[in-house]
Amino acid sequence: MEHAATLAGARAGSAASAATVPFFTQAAGFAAAWPRIEANLNAVIEGGKYSHGPLVAEFEATLAEYTGAAHVVGVNSGTDALVLLLRAAGLRPGEEVVVPAFSFVATASSVALAHGRPVFVDIDPVTYAIDPAAVPEAITERTRMIMPVHLFCQLADLSGIAEVAQRYALTVVEDSAEAIGMHWDGTHAGLQGAGGVLSFFPTKTLGAIGDAGAVITNDPKVGEIAAALRHHGRFGRTLDHFPGISNETVLPGFNSKMDDFQAAVLLAKLATLDADIARRAVLAAAYTERLTDCPGVRRLPTVVKREVETDAVFYVYLIEVERRDELVAHLAANGVGTETYYPVPLHRQPCFAELGHRVGEFPNAEAACAHAVALPLYPDLTEGQVDRVCELIKGFYR
Amino acid sequence: MSGPSLPFFPPDLFDDERELLLDTVRRVGLAEEQKFILGERTARFEAALRERLGAADVVACGSGTSALMLILRAMEIGPGDEVVVPAFGCAPLAASVVNVGATPVFADVHPWTMVVEPYEVEESITSRTAAIMPAHMFSVMADMPTMRALADRHEVRLIEDSAVAQGAVLDGIPAGRWGEAGVFSFVQVKTFGSIGEGGAVVTDDAEIAERVRMLRNHGQDGKQRFVHHVIGFNSRFDEVMAEFQSHRLTGLATRLERRAQIADYYTERFQPLVERGIQPPPPGRDGRCFYVYSLLADRRDELKRHLAERGVGTHVYYPTPLPAQPAFAEYAASDRFWPHAELACARILALPIYPHLTDAQVETIADAVCAFPGGPR
Secondary structure, three states: OHHHHHHHHHHHHHHHOOOOEOOOOOHHHHHHHHHHHHHHHHHHHHHOOOEOOHHHHHHHHHHHHHHOOOEEEEEOOHHHHHHHHHHHOOOOOOOEEEEEOOOOOHHHHHHHHOOOEEEEEOEOOOOOOEOHHHOHHHOOOOEEEEOOEOOOOOOOOHHHHHHHHHHOOOEEEEEOOOOOOOEEOOEEOOOOOOEEEEEOOOOOOOOOOOOOEEEEEOOHHHHHHHHHHOEOOEOOOOOOOHHHHHOOEOOOOOEOOOEHHHHHHHHHHHOOHHHHHHHHHHHHHHHHHHHOOOOOEEEOOOOOOOOOOEOOOOOOEEEEEOOHHHHHHHHHHOOEOOEOOOOOOHHHOHHHHHHOOOOOOOHHHHHHHHHEEEEOOOOOOOHHHHHHHHHHHHHHHO | OOOOOEOOOOOOOOHHHHHHHHHHHHHHHHOOOOOOEOOHHHHHHHHHHHHHHOOOEEEEEOOHHHHHHHHHHHOOOOOOOEEEEEOOOOOHHHHHHHHOOOEEEEEOEOOOOOOEOHHHHHHHOOOOEEEEOOEOEOOEOOOHHHHHHHHHHHOOEEEEEOOOOOOOEEOOEEOOOOOOEEEEEOOOOOOOOOOOOOEEEEEOOHHHHHHHHHHOEOOOOOOOOOOOOOOOOEOOOEHHHHHHHHHHHOOHHHHHHHHHHHHHHHHHHHHHHHHHOEEOOOOOOOOEOOOOEEEEEOOHHHHHHHHHHOOEOOEOOOOOOHHHOHHHHHHOOOOOOOHHHHHHHHHEEEEOOOOOOOHHHHHHHHHHHHOOOOOOO
């Protein structure tokens, strides 16, 4: 009974407080999903294996069905998934991987952690993803792979990337960490080339309440190697199988096992994922309607029409504005959270300083870093809160 | 097929913590701050461990394995560097070194205690050696005073793989604090096991601590988001785990004492079996922590079968020495041999020792072992 009161309170609290708009909350959705989460957690306790256990196995199977991937490998984070994917897809030390200059750092740090070298190219200013036309000048005799990133609400130009990859004999691996639910001509994100990843960081479209991720692939070899690498390089049965901890170590691997309590939460949320995605689309449309032609707003998200069927999933509603940092401060002062994805392009990050890139090398990436800001967008958000955010933005530029 | 009635890996580890687990997940999921990773709960958990150990800093991270990688990277150990590791032990001992681009050099272990032999470590040190990384094994801490002396004499760094030894104390100094940095692991089977994967770096060196804090979260400094000073990992700690572990910390000493009592009893019962080819670990409490109770048995596979027939689950940690595993074969010097590691792999058998075993169950297990006829191989 006490539980019920808390849960009702979480729902009411979130709906009532239109004045404060956090950048992210999932409390109401979590409360609604609690009966399923609780049942799944009880199954974890019954199973008695708290990581890499039966709930992780069930989550992998359910996610395979959802994405259509032949192999789903649950791991500790989207970043780990990228490192495992790169190694499983055959990246060798010193080989180069073409990545966009605008992304979360893991896009490039994963390449370095897999002992490869990231090579940056500029992005398309509308999709924020790799511009295929910019790829040829980045190619050297060491280039082995290309890693498009699907940011915010849509896929990179996967036809253009497939074409350039074929021309230079590059393996395509997708940083599809943000792209659950997105499809290109009927194929789920991450499954065009050697494989892709998913991140279940809490703010993601499908979010855990901690770190979790997955490698997804249709290539059995990539799936098998990634599965071994997450469990200390051990092949054979390890999932939901304690004695597997003494299987022979065939590859120098990692510990990147997924927690079963995270799988329990993810399974519960997966049941409403399509409804959550639809809700995000409604909220995104509400933002677009209110912010169209707003002074100071340079760019609203535009889903590019492709020659094949694609679908947008609004993980992030990202706009470009004048005086971005001032707007962020203004919104914060009025109780509205935002996130700056991303303030510094990858080629100007201190950790890649030794690559020797200069300001001005990738102008589209740099422009995005100067102007982009993400507005609150999650299924718990109300349209009243969208109104509030948009009124504050309009007020700021008035 | 049903498993043994006394399984080696207990499936009911947290059955008594059901409410705690459910409450913790619910509380964190609904909490006002909606902060799920590296939040206040993690900070409080780190502080509690710090206080317990008297260490300058404890940095919670994704796992014991990644704790080792974080330390290696914090010490800037990488390509061209050698790290001396035991030839017998868990894969991360060597994999962590390989994964930062350095070279593991394998040193043989003591035939009884199975911890690395100091003279083997010293013989393995070359001009390229950056660090030595002894590991505590099963119930025995490595000879840390000698390791520290070796590190000082040869001016190499000392990393303590204390993943299995949380709670052990040697000569008044807790496991984890003998090295420049040590690690803990919270995977469920460990003495301070939890409901998921997690680990920690323990250090008195402020520079190592600061670098590990950056490295565990993508090279960010904790002040400015999305500015990455070094190439880091995602090796963070979940708030659910932090809260659960903070609750469990109060009972840790009791659970460790229970493990030690079971071990005392086993060792007393098994002492007479030495002449029948079954060797228990050394008696005593100093420098000991009973994560795993491991016998050395001449006819190990027969003993394993014998115990299985009597409903007692066992486990073989580890069937193959590290230099003989395919992942590390290229680092196994062709002119070196690790006979004690091989012997341990052939003879070791671990018995159940989890703290919720009843006295009667402990007796049943000891009786079953003592009923093994033994004899020469």
